[in-house]
Amino acid sequence: MKHWHIEQIAWDSFDPGKVEPEVVPLVKAAAMVERNGDDYAAYLKSVFHDDPDFQAAADNWAVEENQHGDALGRWAMLADPSFNYMESFARYRAGYKIDVKADASIRGSRTGELIARCMVETGTSSYYTALGEASDEPVLKQICRLIAADEYRHFKLFYDHMKRYLGREKLSFPRRLRVALGRVGETEDDELAFAFHCSNDPPGVAYEHARCSAGYMGRAMGYYRQHHIERSMGMIFKAIGLEPRGRMSDLAARGAWRLLCWRREKFRQQLAREAQPIYARAA
Ligand SMILES: [Fe+2]
Numbered sequence: 001m002k003h004w005h006i007e008q009i010a011w012d013s014f015d016p017g018k019v020e021p022e023v024v025p026l027v028k029a030a031a032m033v034e035r036n037g038d039d040y041a042a043y044l045k046s047v048f049h050d051d052p053d054f055q056a057a058a059d060n061w062a063v064e065e066n067q068h069g070d071a072l073g074r075w076a077m078l079a080d081p082s083f084n085y086m087e088s089f090a091r092y093r094a095g096y097k098i099d100v101k102a103d104a105s106i107r108g109s110r111t112g113e114l115i116a117r118c119m120v121e122t123g124t125s126s127y128y129t130a131l132g133e134a135s136d137e138p139v140l141k142q143i144c145r146l147i148a149a150d151e152y153r154h155f156k157l158f159y160d161h162m163k164r165y166l167g168r169e170k171l172s173f174p175r176r177l178r179v180a181l182g183r184v185g186e187t188e189d190d191e192l193a194f195a196f197h198c199s200n201d202p203p204g205v206a207y208e209h210a211r212c213s214a215g216y217m218g219r220a221m222g223y224y225r226q227h228h229i230e231r232s233m234g235m236i237f238k239a240i241g242l243e244p245r246g247r248m249s250d251l252a253a254r255g256a257w258r259l260l261c262w263r264r265e266k267f268r269q270q271l272a273r274e275a276q277p278i279y280a281r282a283a
């Protein structure tokens, strides 16, 4: 059911001269999170235990997310032959666990769970679009384009199921908004920061949330442009039941762009302060 296969990627076109060094740690970390799709699918199937249609969709979704991890991991090993994708992923999996046997969504309702999934797919869709547009390396460009298209389809998938549950559960607008904002706020939690640690820190360096979060976010936020945020805001508005295009969406996008620039600067300052002593200690 996959829309593309990893062997379709033009791996022979890899051009080491066009690899931007700052993108490599991001690709390594993203590979970890993507490859963890199986656990999230198990959680979703547990929450939606009496919905075989959604369970089948979650299985297909996980196959695609795993492939995202494998493609990014393979590219990262070309860019940095010292990187061991599966070894790093084993560290990630051992240290980052989600409750795969939950009998109810951590979002409080199934509609809420699906809105949270829409937020994640909005984030990944815009992130890979931004990364692909910024990259000159042809293989990474192709991978990002393929992944971004999958992530947009995933958004639509979760959105359609969300509409179905919204009809039943009638989740109020403030509660939908709270779930959406809550999930966006979680971007700075451990999932990405710990992935950055497992895939980039040399052995023996302890996990520090603030340092690893800055390592990931300080770099990642540099790839976004305002049009990516405008598109994301349209998707967020759609997921919570507001008009995706219009004055309100434009205003929110402008505010989000300002917030992103401010956070990016904070992370970069932290990165500049901490990078030197940490790696000096590890040597
Ligand atoms: Fe993905």
Ligand SMILES: [Fe+2]
Pocket: 065, 121, 124, 150, 151, 154
């Ligand atoms: Fe996805």
